[in-house]
Amino acid sequence: MQAARRQRPASPDRSAPRSSAIPVPATPLLGREFELAEIHRLLHDPHCRLLTLTGPGGIGKTRLALQIAHEAHADFQDGAAFISLAAVDSLEAITTTVANALGLAFHTESDLSRQLMDFLCNKRLLLVLDNLEQLVSSAGTPAMLQRVLQCAPHVKVLTTSRERLNISQEWVFEVQGLLTPPADDFDPAAYTAVDLFVQSARRARADYDLRPDDVTAVGRICRLLEGLPLGIELAAAWVRALSPRDIAREIERNFNFLAYTLRDMPERHRSLQAVFDHSWRLLDQPERQVLARLSVFRGGCTHEAAAQVTGASLLTLLSLIDKSLLRRDEQGNLAMHELIRQYAAQHLIELDGAHTVEQHAAYYANWLAGLVDDLFSARQASALAVIQRNLPNLRSAWRWAAQQPRPGWLFKMMTGFYYFNELRGYFNEGEALFQQAAGELGRHLDQADTDAPADVRLAAACLQTFGGWFTFRLGHTDQALAAWASAAPVLEAADDPAWLFFSHAFQTFAALYTGDLVTARQQAEATRRQGRRVNQLWHLGVSEAHLAVIDYLEGRTAEAYQQFQAVLEMWRPVGDPRLMTWCLGYLHTLALTLGRTDEAVSYLEAGLSYLAADDRWGKATTLNFLGQARLKQGRHAEARAALQDSLSTFAEIGDRLSVSGVQVWLGRVALTEGNLTAARHAFLAALSAAHDAQAHAPQTEALLGLAQIEAHTGQPATALAWLLPLLDHPAATRDTRERAQQLRADVQGALPPDQRAAIEDRPIDFTQLINSLLLTGT
Template identity: 45%
Template sequence: MHHIEPTPTSFLGRAQEIAEVGTVLADPSCRLLTLVGPGGIGKTRLAMEAASLHRAFFPDGVFWVSLAQLSWIDDLLPAIAEAMPFHFQQGSRSPREQFFAYLHEKQTKQVLLVLDNVEHLLDGVDLLTDILAATTGLKILATSREVLNLQEEWIRPITGLAYPDQEEGKAAGDYSAVQLFVGRARRIHGDFDLIEDEQGVVDICQLVEGMPLALELAAGWLGTLRPTDIAQEIQRNLDLLATRVRNLPERHRSMRSVFDHSWQLMRETDREVFQKLSVFRGGFTRGAAESVAGASLPTLAKLIDQSLVRRTTSGRYEIHELLRQYGAERLGAAGQAAVQQVYIDYYLGLLHRLESDIKAHQQVAALDAISTDFENVRHAWHLALQQRHVVMLSLAVESLRLFADMRGRYHEIVALLQAAVEQFPPSPTEVQHFLFSRIQARLIHLILLGSLHREQDLRVQIDTCLATARARQDQAEIGFCLLVSGILAVWEVNGKHSHFPTRAATLFQESTAVFEALGDPFCLAEALNWLAWEIPLTSDDVHLSGQVLLKQSLDLRRAIGDRHGVAWITLNLSCASLDQLNYLAYEVYAREALVLMREMRSAKGTLQALFNLAQATLLKGELEEALALAEQMRDLAHEIDNLDGARLAADLRAFVLCVMDESYAESAALTQTGRSIPLELFFGNQYNLGKCWGQAVVDCGQSKYEDARLSYATFFWGRSNYRCDDPGPATLCLVLEAAALAHEGMLEAAAELLGLAFQQPSRASGWLRRWPLVARLRDGLRCKLGEEVYRAAWERGAAQDLEATVRSILGNMGKTARKSANHTLLEPLSERELEVLTLIAQGLSNREIAQCLVLSVGTVKVHTRNIYSKLGVSSRTQALAQATKFKLL
């Protein structure tokens, strides 16, 4: 006998929960299983489905008992008896005696008793213990918002349906929460199309955390609102989640009524704690709950039992977002200023306390603590802004700056600091003005380090901050402002480290002196690191060598346990090694830096280390490893939305695929994708070294030699003084030009260039031996020239001076052809304008062109305007079209 009523709607998802319930019900040691969860989570439907699917376990009957309408615990026994079914008789025996006599007669029967909505009858659940004791074959499956706390009880917490969150590679329509919403939506609008507003549906599912009742109530608004609008309204107003459907139980017609029911079942002390807990965002620890909300361990346990708070596998505690909104409303009505103040003090105070740990041996743990509680930190910051707690904000800002830089969270932290600067303009009060200045200086620092472009005069701002620090005679702040001012000076010349004394070098030297006098090893190490890049890496003055300064910085960081600093200095040493053409050290430091960056979970640093190592392995011919590294770089760049990394990874992959198996079509597609991504780098010149290499190899492989020649100059941009003696890019230039010359019939010249290319160190030229095109080129030259002539040309080339040869190639690049075409214009382009036009065609920005040609951005803009005027156009696209028409490219 089975008394489970059919339901009018389909059942979606829950396959794992159904299987787990079946496993537990089949276990002989389990007699009582309670499905526990908040109202609206779908406990009843799950119990129905599980009982139906597993009724074969209970051949003597599955009996359903709905308890929602009962008001008194004395009604519990009659409701169970009626459902089984059992009819009471008139007589001397009490109803209880009659029912238990009935159970005794059927004690071995395999029966499942499903009790739905037990939470309001908990004072009477001892009856369940007696029923289990009177039988051997009967089992109970209960649903409740609160655990029954019986010895026999097995507990299965129920959460929402699966919904799109952070998982990659799964379509939104594959999630059961989305399927439920779409199914209900099509009952309202038969033509509802998920694709039309997929993000809105996803937002709804995330906001209600897959709660089935909330999804159904949200879908009911589709006649009035789009999914995106529904999601926005849910965030503002819990009352949106209500329905006018007549045949739903009253307690399920709105989420508010569902939560009101739970609220009525709570003790007053539990209510007070719960509404205070609603101030948290993104979960909380037991210590935070006790400090902010006064939650004792028994109270926390009680709230968990009531499905109002849940404990995660990590040991933190969470509240369902809709429940949190409900609690926040209750807190607002009761007065929230006091608890918000405690909350602000707790989290901004935590940031201040963690500052010393971030700068020393507890760095990783401190950063992890901020990362875990970042939503609380963000909320506390905004509350402090609302309540104008400038002092607390100023105390917390240094840890936020360090966290942003060390974990690559520039955009988020810059937004917080920007909000503070905008809300607290410079105050006439000296102290508040200084606190404002502290925040602004750190904002500028993060804008620069994060390459975040802002339409504001950073020079005026940092100079004002420095003047304020000097007026206060705060040496630590003076040193910091000098450091930021120096970084800005680098930025003002487009990130090009000049390797001779500059304004930036002077500022870094002043900053270094301040931090040395203060005995601050953390900041001193940072200043030394920046100073190292503004003076020659090797110098006659052994105390003023960039290499020496980097190693001094490294020693300081190791001494204080600054793992993040050690990682970046190691990466910088990799770049410094490349500047000295030491490719072995370049790879060794890059490998070490990659391990350290991953340990620190620095996405930005990991990207740069991946690039350095991929380039080092590529050049020496270990192409399989280079490809794997480039693919890791691509994946990480997409994960954190880093355009620089995505573009450079595409070019690296194109290069490797061409050389490995001559996949020119696939590589061409990669380079086209890469060229569509704007490159924004202005620091780390070595990081830019491989840009456009892939495109050039693709062009050569497809016999587009003139196109390949247009890339030659970009091989060397970012290198000090066009470092044409660097065997890495020089070898590439020589090989591509050799292929072009061979195509033009200049066979001996081609053989000479190949001879010089193969003369270069294997760590910079190993890839040549892996490219089939080069093997065919050599064989072709040997065949056409004859062995003797070929060998003589090869040896002449091997004896040539690398730098002189490369400079000659660059100087002659397409010059004759372009001059002829140029004279067809009414007003020909100058040589410099032709160079600028060539780089525009490569997709370089004004800043990149300025770096490549060692010009200011302003001068490049002037040349660009002249090009537009002479070609009679008004945009880059039009200029390239005209230049192609006139064969200037």
């Protein structure tokens, strides 16, 4: 339906009513072309005799029905009649209200219903009954409508109600909110919710105009209200006193802020609180309890989750759907309008709210733990998708478990949350998630002093470890190393191989990027020991892959190639797309280095087949490998394109370490093409990113590139001066050293012996040189 609603045909003129017997709308109808067309289509269906427009209060059911009454008036021989039942509270009152609206004068006081049926029996009429929800629970109401359908075969009935009538002849059309804009850039004219806000604001303040600076805030208001027309009108009325940005903030604080002071508005529509109070009064006590308990869910839930957390039966959930307080979303999950959720949450306080919140957290802790195996396997894509849909609930459960604290529940969620955020490239979110939870546990530890439970201390150390990983991924290596060092004693004392494995694996990866291959090998060996204790193929392969990378960086390419082939066979049964893509990428690079072109191509194709469409880091890594391969093949344009795409994605997810490596390769492409200006720009950008990330290995690569440029431009002395600190740095890989030594020999031959000796006798400090280059570019 949302896709269809985006197709907005030209709107007909809806300003003039076609019947004086139907109330005249006070405002034009905005953005309901799709709904109007669908309702007209249903009313023209000979099988549809009774159509109910359902939806929560304030969604615009009455306004739609009123427009339909005007537009359909000429389609019926006896026209259309619009009858408001908002003030009606009995079956007898319905009969007299309908009769009065139709101009029927009763000739006797007995059997009024029969007289109404006799009047309608030969009519060709559209009967619009508005606000029927307070009468649905009366058995007489459905019976009366059935009598109308039976006695008057040419009468069609259109009703509006927050609750469906649940009779066999009823057809239902669910009225949804207006089309709302996305969070990023959008065209205000393309979204009907924004249209309504602007028109409503102009009624409140005649000189109001949507300024470019306000577009984002107005979009935020519309999304917070989920396109609810009444809510948008109530919000827009505040432009007399507040900016759109302030209005959005107030809505986020308390939806009770949304209220009218207009005297001609019905009492039930003067505020959203009044709208929801009316719906609440129509519920029985079990329905109220379930609705209040469902407010703990964020972003919807499955009916299984709802039943387990709230104790609701399927019949109760169905009743709340029928009453427009719940709905099924596009994935089939139960969803609640955010403002209804906030309202229900107020009533949860009156119940045993703490127990419901605890049940919610327990359910999602166990649920995520049950998905971990899928997340680390060939079923990764489906696991990621279902976690993404449930992310608001998972985050809520995580925060509660940290605040209590419940370390056992945090342990169940840690690995899943770590790998989900890693695979999605949510480095900032991952860091915040683990650091905030670590902070909560830290406060409990400070209060408990030396008597803190061991499981709380271990949970805090694990949170530090995983949080440190995302800190490292964001390029803050020193902070990450400090976090890991702080957590290590607690992890070692607990001697849990699963947590020790991740601690050593993270430190291995960091040492590889900083160029400390001695530490990298030590940590990789420790990772291998813990992986063997865990005894899972995923874990066993990680340490072997790290050792293979170290061999490659130390120049043992053939050995690394064989090791990666063994890792590939180890990981095939696991099928983790991220690891398979990464492993095949290295095999592609190693095969090219060894001159095995056909094998390299097959590895690249296999890697692409494993790559998940939404794995941004995996995609960027594969493009990086591809760019390097294309450069070695002399296909410079393809190399540059692949590397630029890789760079954009790494920059988007905040991976400064990988940004520095890709910039080095872009510099090498430009240098090969003879574009020294572009090469200098790329190498300096690589130097800056690597410096920010405290990654020394990419710095040595970038410095070598800059030295090559100096040699190309006739500055052998500068080139030699820059090569010397590079060659002495322990982070320089064997390949970097060999290429630097070759360049050193070339530039030495271009210098007089005394000048060469002067440079070599007084080498520049590596750190000072990097700082100078970043400051001046020379």
